[in-house]
Amino acid sequence: MDDLLRDFLTETGESLDLVDAELVRFEQEPNNGDILRNIFRLVHTIKGTCGFLALSRLERLAHAAETVMGKFRDGMPVTAEAVTLILATIDRIKTILDGIEALQQEPPGNDGDLIAQLGVLAREEPAASQADFGKGPAPTPADDRTGEELTTEAHEPPRGAAADKPASHSIRVSVDTLDRLMTTVSELVLTRNQLLEMVRRHEDSDFKAPLQRLSSVTAELQEGVMKTRMQPIGHAWQKLPRVVRDLATELGKDIELDMHGAETELDRQVLELIKDPLTHLVRNCADHGIESSAERFAAGKPRRGTIRLGACHQGGHIIIELADDGRGLDIPLIRAKAIASGLASEAEIAAKSDGEVCNYIFSPGFSTAARVTSISGRGFGMDVVRNNIEQIGGTVDLKSVAGAGTTFTVKIPLTLAIVSALIVEAAGDRFAIPQLSVLELVRVGGDGEHRIERIKGTPVLRLRDRLLPLLHLKEVLRLGASEGDEGFVVVTQTGNQIFGLIVDSVFHTEEIVIKPMSSKLRHIAVFSGTTILGDGAVVMIVDPNGVAQAFGRSVQAALAGAPEPKPSEAVEDKVALLVFRAGSPQPKAVPLALVTRLEEIDCRRIEISDGRHLAQYRGQLMPLLRIDTAAGLKQEGVQPILVFSDRGRSMGIVVDEIIDIVEDKLDIEVASQRPGVLGYAVIKGNTTEIVDVGHFLPQAFEDWFRRRDVSAAQPARTVLLVDDSAFFRNMLAPLIKAAGYRVIAVGSGADALAALQSDTRFDLIVTDIEMPEMDGFALAEAVRGTSRTAALPIIALSAMVSADAIERGRAVGFHDFVAKFDRTGLIAAIKEQSADLDVAA
Amino acid sequence: MNDSINLVDYVTFTTAGQLFGLPIERVQDVFKPARITRVPLAGPQIAGVLNLRGRIVTAIHLSNRLGMDSAAPPTTPMAIGIECGPESFGLLVDAVGEVLRLPQSELEENPINLDRKLARVSAGVHRLDDQLLVVLDVDRVLDLGVELAAA
Numbered sequence: 005m006d007d008l009l010r011d012f013l014t015e016t017g018e019s020l021d022l023v024d025a026e027l028v029r030f031e032q033e034p035n036n037g038d039i040l041r042n043i044f045r046l047v048h049t050i051k052g053t054c055g056f057l058a059l060s061r062l063e064r065l066a067h068a069a070e071t072v073m074g075k076f077r078d079g080m081p082v083t084a085e086a087v088t089l090i091l092a093t094i095d096r097i098k099t100i101l102d103g104i105e106a107l108q109q110e111p112p113g114n115d116g117d118l119i120a121q122l123g124v125l126a127r128e129e130p131a132a133s134q135a136d137f138g139k140g141p142a143p144t145p146a147d148d149r150t151g152e153e154l155t156t157e158a159h160e161p162p163r164g165a166a167a168d169k170p171a172s173h174s175i176r177v178s179v180d181t182l183d184r185l186m187t188t189v190s191e192l193v194l195t196r197n198q199l200l201e202m203v204r205r206h207e208d209s210d211f212k213a214p215l216q217r218l219s220s221v222t223a224e225l226q227e228g229v230m231k232t233r234m235q236p237i238g239h240a241w242q243k244l245p246r247v248v249r250d251l252a253t254e255l256g257k258d259i260e261l262d263m264h265g266a267e268t269e270l271d272r273q274v275l276e277l278i279k280d281p282l283t284h285l286v287r288n289c290a291d292h293g294i295e296s297s298a299e300r301f302a303a304g305k306p307r308r309g310t311i312r313l314g315a316c317h318q319g320g321h322i323i324i325e326l327a328d329d330g331r332g333l334d335i336p337l338i339r340a341k342a343i344a345s346g347l348a349s350e351a352e353i354a355a356k357s358d359g360e361v362c363n364y365i366f367s368p369g370f371s372t373a374a375r376v377t378s379i380s381g382r383g384f385g386m387d388v389v390r391n392n393i394e395q396i397g398g399t400v401d402l403k404s405v406a407g408a409g410t411t412f413t414v415k416i417p418l419t420l421a422i423v424s425a426l427i428v429e430a431a432g433d434r435f436a437i438p439q440l441s442v443l444e445l446v447r448v449g450g451d452g453e454h455r456i457e458r459i460k461g462t463p464v465l466r467l468r469d470r471l472l473p474l475l476h477l478k479e480v481l482r483l484g485a486s487e488g489d490e491g492f493v494v495v496t497q498t499g500n501q502i503f504g505l506i507v508d509s510v511f512h513t514e515e516i517v518i519k520p521m522s523s524k525l526r527h528i529a530v531f532s533g534t535t536i537l538g539d540g541a542v543v544m545i546v547d548p549n550g551v552a553q554a555f556g557r558s559v560q561a562a563l564a565g566a567p568e569p570k571p572s573e574a575v576e577d578k579v580a581l582l583v584f585r586a587g588s589p590q591p592k593a594v595p596l597a598l599v600t601r602l603e604e605i606d607c608r609r610i611e612i613s614d615g616r617h618l619a620q621y622r623g624q625l626m627p628l629l630r631i632d633t634a635a636g637l638k639q640e641g642v643q644p645i646l647v648f649s650d651r652g653r654s655m656g657i658v659v660d661e662i663i664d665i666v667e668d669k670l671d672i673e674v675a676s677q678r679p680g681v682l683g684y685a686v687i688k689g690n691t692t693e694i695v696d697v698g699h700f701l702p703q704a705f706e707d708w709f710r711r712r713d714v715s716a717a718q719p720a721r722t723v724l725l726v727d728d729s730a731f732f733r734n735m736l737a738p739l740i741k742a743a744g745y746r747v748i749a750v751g752s753g754a755d756a757l758a759a760l761q762s763d764t765r766f767d768l769i770v771t772d773i774e775m776p777e778m779d780g781f782a783l784a785e786a787v788r789g790t791s792r793t794a795a796l797p798i799i800a801l802s803a804m805v806s807a808d809a810i811e812r813g814r815a816v817g818f819h820d821f822v823a824k825f826d827r828t829g830l831i832a833a834i835k836e837q838s839a840d841l842d843v844a845a
Numbered sequence: 846m847n848d849s850i851n852l853v854d855y856v857t858f859t860t861a862g863q864l865f866g867l868p869i870e871r872v873q874d875v876f877k878p879a880r881i882t883r884v885p886l887a888g889p890q891i892a893g894v895l896n897l898r899g900r901i902v903t904a905i906h907l908s909n910r911l912g913m914d915s916a917a918p919p920t921t922p923m924a925i926g927i928e929c930g931p932e933s934f935g936l937l938v939d940a941v942g943e944v945l946r947l948p949q950s951e952l953e954e955n956p957i958n959l960d961r962k963l964a965r966v967s968a969g970v971h972r973l974d975d976q977l978l979v980v981l982d983v984d985r986v987l988d989l990g991v992e993l994a995a996a
Contacts, residue, residue: 191899433883481885522894522903522932524989528886534894534901542882542894542901 012053013105019046020094020101021242027087027094028245032260034082044073050097061110062100068122069093075126086125088253091246093118179272182232189222189229190517194540196222231269234418237315237322238266240279244286248311251290258297258308259290265315270322270418277396278324278416281389285326285412286311288386293330293410303407305329322418327411333404338364345370346774362404366390368776397423397440425516425545427537428494428507430476431483434543436516436535437505441548443497445510449490456489456506459590459684459691465493465504471686474504480530480551498548505551514538518545529553580667582646583687586659587632592693593685595735596665600649603656604642621647621654628656629700631680648697657700664688682734696734721838725749726756726771726783727801736801736830740770743831745838753778757786760793768837770830773802773813784816797837801830851949855971857942857978858925861913864978865938866945866971871983873926873933875941878904890989892937902926902933910936910986912962929987936986945978947971952980 023046030039051066069090076082096118103111196219203209245261252259270278294300294309301307312327339353342364353361364370368387393400398416417423417440425436426445446467448454456463456474463474474493476486486506493504516535525531532547580596603621610619610628617628617637628637628645637643637658645656668687680699685692723745727733733749740747748766750756753775760766769787773780780800787793800818810821820833855866856875881893881904892904904924908914924935952969959967966985971978 187899194896194899433885483885519901522901522934524891524903524905524934524987525884525887525894528884530886531884536896536899536901540896541880542896544882544884544894 009057009104009108012057013101016050016053016101017098019050020098022046023094024091024246025242025244027091028249031082031084031087031249040073040077044070044077047073059100059104059110061113061115062097064119065093065097065100065115068119068126071126072122084253089118089121089125091250093122177232179233182229185229186233186517189226190536192222193226194536194538197538198540233271233273234269235272235275236266237268237270237275237278237324238263240275240282241266241313244283244313247283247286248290251287255291256296257290257294259294260308260310261286261313262310263313268315268317268322270416274396274416274418277392278398278414281392281400282324282326282414284386284389285414286313289326289328289330289410289412293328293332295331299331317418318415321415324414324416325411326414327409329409332406332408332410333362333365333402335361335404335406338362341370342367346776359403362402365402366400397438423516423518424513425535426494426513427511427543428477428492429509429511430478430481430507433483434511434537434541435477435507436514436537436543436545437494437496437548438532438545439513441496441498443495443502446493446495446504447491448493448506449488454493456493457691459693460678463489463506464684464691466691467495467504469686469689470502471684471691472502472504474506475551476506477546477551478506478508480505496548496551498552501552503552505546505548516545580665581687582665583663583692584644584646584659585661585663586657587630590693591663591687591690592631592659592695593687594646594695594697598648598697598735599646600654601647602662603645603647605645605656607638607640607643610637610643617658619645619656621656624654626654626656627703628658629703630658631695631700648700655700657695657697697738699738721767722746722748722765723834724756724759724766724769724771726751726753726769726775726780728752728772728775732772732801736770739831740834743834745834752776753780753783753786756783760787760790760796766793766796768834769796769798770834771798771800773800780818781812781816784813784818788817799830799833799837852946853949853952855945855947855978855980856925857945858923858938859940859942860938861908861911863913864942864973864976865907866947866978866980867925867927867983868980869944871927873928876924876926876935878922878924878935878937895935897926897933897935900933902935904935904937905987905989907936907938907986910989911966912960927983927987929984934987945973947978 023043026039026043026046030036030043033039047066047070051063051070054060054063054066072080072086072090076086080086096115100111100113103113196215199211199215200219203211203215241263244263248259248261251257289311294311295303295305297307300309310329312325314325316323335358338361342348342361343350343353345367347364347367347370348356366386366389368385370385370387390400393414393416396416398414400415401413402410403413404410424439426439426442428435428437446454446465448456448465454465454467456465458464463476465472465474472493472495478484478486491506491508492510493506494510495502495504514537516537518533519535521528521531521533529550530547531544531550533545534542535545536542581593582596582599582602583591583593585591605619605621610617612618617630618625619628620626626647630637644659644662646659646662647654647656649655666688680696682694682696685694721744723740725733725737725740725747727736727749728751733751737747737749745768748759748763750759753771754777756769756771769783771780771783775783778786780802784798784800787796787798797819798817799820799822800813801822813821819837822830822833854869856869856872857864857866859865876897878892878895881895883893884891887893889909890906892906895902895904902924922937922939923941924937925941927934927936952971954969955964955967956970963979966982968980968982971980
């Protein structure tokens with residue numbers, strides 16, 4: 005593209021944003037001559053440049069707008085309609101500019117409509133006695149808001165009175181130039197450091213004094229160059245007055261946007277990234293926060309709502325505060341919604357403070373808005389806002405007072421180019437880990453309090469109340485096998501995942517300048533960049549996200565234990581677990597609901613036949629199985645046994661001792677690949693193996709799964725089991741299989757529909773109700789809505805069977821409701837439903 | 846001196862016993878690489894990254910890149926600095942020789958039986974009095990992507 009045209013596009017784009025903001029101000033202060041002159045000048049400049057570049061369409065539009073602006077200047081009353089029309093014109097100009105950018109010439113089109121309307125407006129009689137703007141006085145001192153804004157915008161291309169003089173205070177410099185300058189300065193700093201090191205070795209050096217001078221000059225230079233990358237946050241705010249004005253008009257509300265601290269500077273890269281989340285927050289305040297004028301009046305508040313946006317520096321961070329004086333969050337509604345969407349149980353919610361409850365609005369898919377307006381609820385939720393802010397190492401918090409308003413506090417780092425990093429060593433090499441993702445450092449091994457434990461070779465660490473999955477950085481980077489368990493664990497958080505990285509040693513933290521990765525290395529996900537340390541060496545920057553990916557499955561599972569409530573696991577609430585020991589000293593557990601009885605059998609009654617242990621039990625021979633080959637049978641005394649029965653047949657699992665029955669939340673933290681083990685969980689502070697009973701059933705009776713009540717001639721019924729929790733899928737699928745059905749288990753409503761689409765063999769659906777995205781009700785509706793599957797019986801599984809839910813379930817077409825742990829009830833329901841099928845067939 | 850138009854200056858160097866040449870205008874500098882940081886998971890072609898006057902240079906093992914066995918790695922390797930867009934690369938070689946000015950007309954095509962890996966990055970061969978000089982195409986040498994994908 006032509007340089008001239010490019011410059012024009014950049015400049016005009018910036019000018020238009022200013023016009024937007026100025027117009028909104030102007031509407032509020034129609035008597036402010038300064039603002040009017042600014043707008044007039046900006047529009048005039050656009051018109052002039054268009055003419056010069058032969059962009060006739062733009063020129064005609066700008067001209068029409070300028071004429072109306074001229075009438076304002078001559079005293080025509082400023083009406084909301086007139087401003088709306090001019091804003092519409094500016095939008096059209098922007099559209100044309102976008103077209104020019106894409107096509108490199110004016111896009112075809114006709115602006116006759118707007119020009120005609122502007123013409124009508126301009127022909128209206130000017131009101132006789134408007135204030136004399138031409139030589140109007142400067143804003144009165146009382147109007148300090150205007151004064152403040154004008155000073156805050158002093159960094160902008162000059163305008164107002166100063167604008168008539170040629171711009172000489174600022175020049176345009178390309179970002180590339182600045183980046184190169186930055187590199188050069190970094191090199192200067194390194195050279196200085198080397199010199200300092202050399203001089204330090206010679207006590208009485210003549211170089212000392214000049215070097216000190218060089219040192220301080222270098223520091224100043226570095227700081228200066230860094231500053232050139234900084235921009236006032238006001239740049240990210242420019243569009244907001246327009247956004248709020250448009251929203252207010254659309255919603256019929258009266259809203260004022262009050263901005264202060266616009267001069268607060270931050271790195272331009274951060275500025276770009278913060279723009280969208282901020283805009284969304286402001287939209288949210290205007291849409292959900294501020295009430296309608298009537299409501300406000302009734303509540304004894306001023307009719308006009310205020311959104312205050314402020315920014316200030318605090319240490320290496322910038323704090324942005326966004327406050328509205330609206331109705332505040334509806335805390336009871338959020339509590340109810342959090343329970344309904346399965347984010348937390350009723351008891352958990354009750355225990356939470358209002359402040360904690362507020363944070364649920366940042367959960368994915370959470371919206372308390374009863375209706376989806378055109379303003380919010382467009383798929384860009386508060387979870388995205390939080391994600392975007394966290395991605396650049398920021399945080400967002402909120403406080404809400406019912407009836408008095410909501411305040412969001414966003415804290416973001418000043419710059420992304422320079423971050424604080426922890427320098428660690430693994431396999432003799434140094435690496436940098438961004439401090440932002442480091443939660444804490446734990447020393448392990450030696451005589452320390454912490455040591456690494458292993459579950460079948462998988463290293464884990466007990467850290468307070470959780471089980472932390474560990475990874476050797478050395479192994480992730482394939483720099484050799486780990487030997488010994490001494491070193492440091494860098495507890496790292498990315499998103500909701502927390503894991504520990506084992507490193508050999510930890511040096512110090514250092515402010516590092518992030519350099520982009522070489523294009524030849526960009527495919528290595530575990531690194532996010534390179535940097536040069538103070539001693540001149542290059543080190544790789546470890547990306548915790550990339551490491552987490554390398555972690556794969558185990559971290560996914562560990563997610564369930566992360567503090568962020570994960571819907572699928574939280575729903576399960578408390579489960580009665582039978583904790584026992586068998587073979588290894590590590591405790592094991594099974595859901596109590598699966599166990600028929602606990603027995604103690606006299607060892608003398610245990611027989612060995614065909615290499616298998618059998619015991620006489622209630623007149624039958626019951627096979628006894630060992631969970632662990634290491635678990636031996638007792639030679640004398642009594643042998644504790646867990647008995648599992650199903651329709652007259654029983655099997656026993658031999659255990660060393662039964663420890664306890666506990667009611668606890670079952671969060672499987674580390675999934676297992678080992679057959680017979682579902683995974684590991686922390687139960688009462690101990691790492692506990694969760695035993696997969698389904699694995700042992702067929703070992704007792706080879707035909708356990710083939711046995712069925714229905715006659716063998718009949719083809720097996722196929723059940724589609726839908727549950728978002730892998731644990732329940734693993735637990736229920738064998739049970740249903742054991743009852744003589746074929747089972748296909750899927751993890752979501754969407755997967756279920758896909759399975760139904762591609763496979764016609766299903767006879768029955770068993771579905772969980774509480775699932776993220778598509779819940780059981782929605783799934784049932786979808787199934788009923790498709791003619792081919794409309795008649796399929798659906799059995800609903802629920803952790804909470806309330807009369808309400810049953811009523812709703814009947815309405816959407818559930819045939820039966822079974823509580824999640826009612827094993828017998830489920831099998832009975834399946835049998836009943838498939839029996840109906842037989843009759844129907 | 847019409848001939849001068851057709852003369853090309855080559856920076857020459859040896860690696861794995863073979864003499865190579867690069868057109869001088871593509872060579873930024875020749876330096877002794879110091880403190881190379883190895884990059885885990887990067888593959889054998891990448892020797893690591895290093896700091897050259899504040900720029901981060903990606904060092905490429907030329908012999909590995911060309912699939913040639915370097916019998917004994919030299920105690921003091923040298924690096925040929927190359928700029929490619931905004932990035933800097935260093936080709937690690939065993940030794941750097943003199944700059945040779947050779948007529949373009951004498952550059953011969955690759956022998957058809959030349960090793961495929963080498964043929965892909967070679968722009969031709971010069972017959973010198975005592976040995977052969979393989980002229981490298983820098984851009985193809987730096988195009989690791991194909992090899993990586995094929996590997």
